[in-house]
Amino acid sequence: MNRKRQDRVTSPSPFMGRGDHLRSRWWAGPTPVSQCLTVVIAALAVSPAHRSLRSRSPLPMNGEGERRSMSLLAVLFLLLLLPFTAHADAAHADAAHDEARAKALYREVRCVACQSQDIADSDAAIAADMRREIREEIAQGRSDAEIRAGLSARYGDYVLFRPRFSLGNLLLWSLPPLILVGGIAVFVAISRRRGAARDYVLSEAEEARLRDILKNDR
Amino acid sequence: MTFLNEIGVFALVCAFVLSVAQVALVAAGQWKRLSGIERYSEGVSLAAALSLILSFAILIAAFVRSDFSVVNVYEHSHTDKPLLYKISGAWGSHEGSMLLWCVIMLSFGALITLLGRGLPDSLKHKALGIQGLLGAAFVGFTLFSSNPLGRLAEAPLQGRSLNPALQDPALAFHPPMLYLGYVGLSVVFSFAVAALIEGRLDRAWARWVRPWVLAAWVCLTIGITLGAYWAYYELGWGGWWAWDPVENASFMPWLAATALLHSAIVMEKRDALKAWTVFLAILAFTFSMMGAFLVRSGLLTSVHAFAVDPQRGILLLTILFVTAGLGFALFALRVPELKPGGLFAAVSREASLVLNNLLLSAALLSVFLGTLYPLLMQALVDKAMSVGGPYYLAVFGPIMLAAIAIIPISQLMSWKRSDLKGVVQRLGLAFGVACLSAAIGSLFYGGAGVWKQVTFFVGLLAGFWLIWGSLRLLMERVGFGAAAWRKFTALPLATHGMILAHVGLGIFVLGAVVEGHSRISIQQGMQVGDTVRLAGYEMTFTGTYRQDGANYDAQGGIFVIEKNGRQVCEARPQRRFYPASGSMQSKVWLCFEPLNDLYVVLSQPQESVGGKPVWQVRWFYNPWVRLIFLGPVLMALGGVLSLFDRRLRLGVATKARKLKEAV
Structure with missing residues (x-):
């Protein structure tokens, strides 16, 4: 297992056969049988909804229809899980997992000699070196966070395309969601106030009547 | 002169x-x-x-x-x-x-x-x-x-x-x-x-x-x-x-x-x-x-x-x-004087468009911060940092996803006050079909790792949801009967434009998700006669050629790409030398598979091994990449259609006024 990984690292072209790898995975995971099943179940699931559509009632949701549409949704959500059953053998999945991790990391690391390019896309020599470094560190069992920290210690924060969560980067990360939440809150507040103001404005005559009523009450 | x-x-x-x-x-x-x-x-x-x-x-x-x-x-x-x-x-x-x-x-x-x-x-x-x-x-x-x-x-x-x-x-x-x-x-x-x-x-x-x-x-x-x-x-x-x-x-x-x-x-x-x-x-x-x-x-x-x-x-x-x-x-001076306009309920098309605007503003803010933060950090504390794709994927991505998710709902809502439950019910089928399309898509293009699978599926779902949701609106307005064509042509151009633009956005999202998720590439030194394989294709380096352009001299390679033993295309990427500026420029060769691109780039020939030069070749397989460029074209087309809507046509007001004066 470990030796296999080492081979992958030191082979002259680490990219060799990646496409075939991907290709074989489609079929290694979900068997043709499970794929056929997907299609059949899907067809069954959609058909009742289709009938309710044919009946052309715009809001057909009596109890039975509602239950049916809920079951339709449940089946569909189950279907979504099918693609995740893809990993047939553990060793294969492990290697594939490492590969995916490396690829994801390449996208996060800036090629220090290029103009705003990540090392996945760059064909500069330094980018190839950095890719090799990352693959080696993954093979040594380092975590993504450790690898990122190592890179930033060697090359500076400049090398990371995903800025770290730090005090200095607080605004960068938090402002967009805060503005969104704040905006929604302000909008709700304004529309409430406006609605309230509209509802309770009384004319002078009404005010006078109100005073009368209150006086008589006493 | x-x-x-x-x-x-x-x-x-x-x-x-x-x-x-x-x-x-x-x-x-x-x-x-x-x-x-x-x-x-x-x-x-x-x-x-x-x-x-x-x-x-x-x-x-x-x-x-x-x-x-x-x-x-x-x-x-x-x-x-x-x-x-x-x-x-x-x-x-x-x-x-x-x-x-x-x-x-x-x-x-x-x-x-x-x-x-x-x-x-x-x-x-x-x-x-x-x-x-x-x-x-x-x-x-x-x-x-x-x-x-x-x-x-x-x-x-x-x-x-x-x-x-x-x-x-x-x-x-x-x-x-x-x-x-x-x-x-x-x-x-x-x-x-x-x-x-x-x-x-x-x-x-x-x-x-x-x-x-x-x-x-x-x-x-x-x-x-x-x-x-x-x-x-x-x-x-x-x-x-x-x-x-x-x-x-x-x-x-x-x-x-x-x-x-x-x-x-x-x-x-x-x-x-x-x-x-x-x-x-x-x-x-x-x-x-x-x-x-x-x-x-x-x-x-x-x-x-x-x-x-x-x-x-x-x-x-x-x-x-x-x-x-x-x-x-x-x-700031004038806004307090503005009279508040039409009221609307919390569930209405107006409110959904407000939400769309808030989401777009937050997305805009994330791009703004990502662009200016490194500049500010450099200028203020002299610290070099980078903000790139992963940041935008993490911050801009979810915000835009939410914005996309509400589009089909917003399209079906009525002004002033709407019925959320009714709208959701009308969209049930579209959502189901979108889920199904996305599930089938993930089966074919899915990668390793549960998290990647989930993000990929969600991305595909967003694209299909937009497309099927918009088509659902068209279907409601037009129907399938004998009058369908008449109703279709009678729809205001602005509605056609809206549907087309949203479908275009959906197509773009599909392209961006599939391309971003499943693009694969290979980089290799090749000599004439070598073969490499990528995503089921086989590429053979068959020879080189020279070409004199108007203001450049080009050196190119000829690559035959085959799938299952059948020739798919012949790629002829070049390296061009421009004597006027003394610079080299790579000219990419694109092979159009219907939606996917095979993308071949040639780098400088390097040291000879046994007298034959070794060419550095990069070869990308970019699935669904055509959609990335097709989508925005449809969006722009939708905008143009909407521009020709009768209500917006410039000069309508003049004509109406002239008519009034004549009467």
């Missing part, structure tokens, strides 16, 4: 003076004694535009004639360049592109005069005044700090030629389209400020402004897409969007314009969101100017280069702060 260029400079001076006069006339007209004088600003705006167009024509002529006595031509042209690139060289430089910016700005000022017959005079003249102010600022900037027609003491025999990477049809038309969009927003800005001065903001205002917003948005969409396509096939890195600050500079006005487009609809139909719409109108052009500042000041190449020659940057920044500051100050 040796003095032709001097005429050009003179025309530029004239345009500057006329723009100042345009502002002065409108300002003087506000004084009681001189009231009425402001109507002369109309004629002046036409004259200013004409003289600037003359100046620009003379610059193009200088490029076409290869008049190297002009600094700008000497630095960016060459006698051997094809005619198209000689002409596009006119806006390939800083000076030329600023002139183009001004030409468009003053031409739009003239268009306010020409198309604005239906407008109330006071609003039209104030808008002309503001447009003149912007025009004067930018023409003055061009004239005094970046004269495109400046002369050299002695004319050299040959020019230094345009950067070969810019010699490309997509990039010849990319700046004009983009500038039409940027500057189109200046008209919206002028109208917004004019309406604020007037203190009159109503549905009629929104109706006048919407075609301008729409037209600017269409141009921006096309311009950005052309830029992305250029980056994709010219730069040879296999990608199409890098979240580079220059790209973001064009994307921010687009996001603002998109938000404006939607809030202006609410203002026109329901007389609500007035303050917000005007705010966005000012904001959109502010981002246009900021884009111009970022790209044109040299700030992005390096903060230090900016510090060495800050004159242009400081001037642009001053224009930006003064005009935007003026707009926002006026906004």
Whole structure:
């Protein structure tokens, strides 16, 4: 297992056969049988909804229809899980997992000699070196966070395309969601106030009547 | 005609003076004694535009004639360049592109005069005044700090030629389209400020402004897409969007314009969101100017280069702060006086469009922060940092996902008060079909790792949800019966436009998700006769060839690509040497599989092994990448359709008024 990984690292072209790898995975995971099943179940699931559509009632949701549409949704959500059953053998999945991790990391690391390019896309020599470094560190069992920290210690924060969560980067990360939440809150507040103001404005005559009523009450 | 260029400079001076006069006339007209004088600003705006167009024509002529006595031509042209690139060289430089910016700005000022017959005079003249102010600022900037027609003491025999990477049809038309969009927003800005001065903001205002917003948005969409396509096939890195600050500079006005487009609809139909719409109108052009500042000041190449020659940057920044500051100050002063408009419930189309606007604003903010944060950190604490794709994926991605998720729901909602449950029920089938499509898609393109699977599925779902949700709307309106075609043609063009644009966005999302998730590449040193394999394809290096281009010498490789033993295409990527600038340029070869691209790039031949040179070859398999460029084209087409809707057609108001007068 470990030796296999080492081979992958030191082979002259680490990219060799990646496409075939991907290709074989489609079929290694979900068997043709499970794929056929997907299609059949899907067809069954959609058909009742289709009938309710044919009946052309715009809001057909009596109890039975509602239950049916809920079951339709449940089946569909189950279907979504099918693609995740893809990993047939553990060793294969492990290697594939490492590969995916490396690829994801390449996208996060800036090629220090290029103009705003990540090392996945760059064909500069330094980018190839950095890719090799990352693959080696993954093979040594380092975590993504450790690898990122190592890179930033060697090359500076400049090398990371995903800025770290730090005090200095607080605004960068938090402002967009805060503005969104704040905006929604302000909008709700304004529309409430406006609605309230509209509802309770009384004319002078009404005010006078109100005073009368209150006086008589006493 | 040796003095032709001097005429050009003179025309530029004239345009500057006329723009100042345009502002002065409108300002003087506000004084009681001189009231009425402001109507002369109309004629002046036409004259200013004409003289600037003359100046620009003379610059193009200088490029076409290869008049190297002009600094700008000497630095960016060459006698051997094809005619198209000689002409596009006119806006390939800083000076030329600023002139183009001004030409468009003053031409739009003239268009306010020409198309604005239906407008109330006071609003039209104030808008002309503001447009003149912007025009004067930018023409003055061009004239005094970046004269495109400046002369050299002695004319050299040959020019230094345009950067070969810019010699490309997509990039010849990319700046004009983009500038039409940027500057189109200046008209919206002028109208917004004019309406604020007037203190009159109503549905009629929104109706006048919407075609301008729409037209600017269409141009921006096309311009950005052309830029992305250029980056994709010219730069040879296999990608199409890098979240580079220059790209973001064009994307921010687009996001603002998109938000404006939607809030202006609410203002026109329901007389609500007035303050917000005007705010966005000012904001959109502010981002246009900021884009111009970022790209044109040299700030992005390096903060230090900016510090060495800050004159242009400081001037642009001053224009930006003064005009935007003026707009926002006026906004703050006038907004309390605005009468609140139409009311609407929390579940209504208005509310859903408000949510869309908030989401787009948050997305805009994330792009803004991501672009400026590194610059600020560098300037303030001298710390180098990068903000790139992963940040945007983490922050911009979910926000846009939410914005996309509400589109089909919003489309089906009714104005004022809507029934969420009913809308959700009507969309049940579309959601089911979208889930199914996404599940099938994940089966075919899924990768390793549960998290990747989930994000991939969610991305696909967003795309399919948009497409099926929009088609559901079309189906509801048209149906399947015998009357379907009649109903289809009877639908307002604006509805067709909306559906098409949203379907286009969905197609774009699908392309971006699949390409971003499943793109694979291989890089390998190859000799003639070698074979490599990628994603089920086999590529054999069969030979090399040479080609003499108009202004370059090319060396190319011939690669035969086969699938299952059947030849799919023959790729002939090149490396071009441009002697004029002494630079090399890779020319990518694209093989179009229906939706997918096979993308072959050649690098320099390296050391010989046994006498045969080894070529570095990069080969990408980019699934569904065509959709990334098809989607925005459909979106722009949707915008154009909507522009031709009867309600928006310019001049309708005039006709109606004439009819009334006749009766």
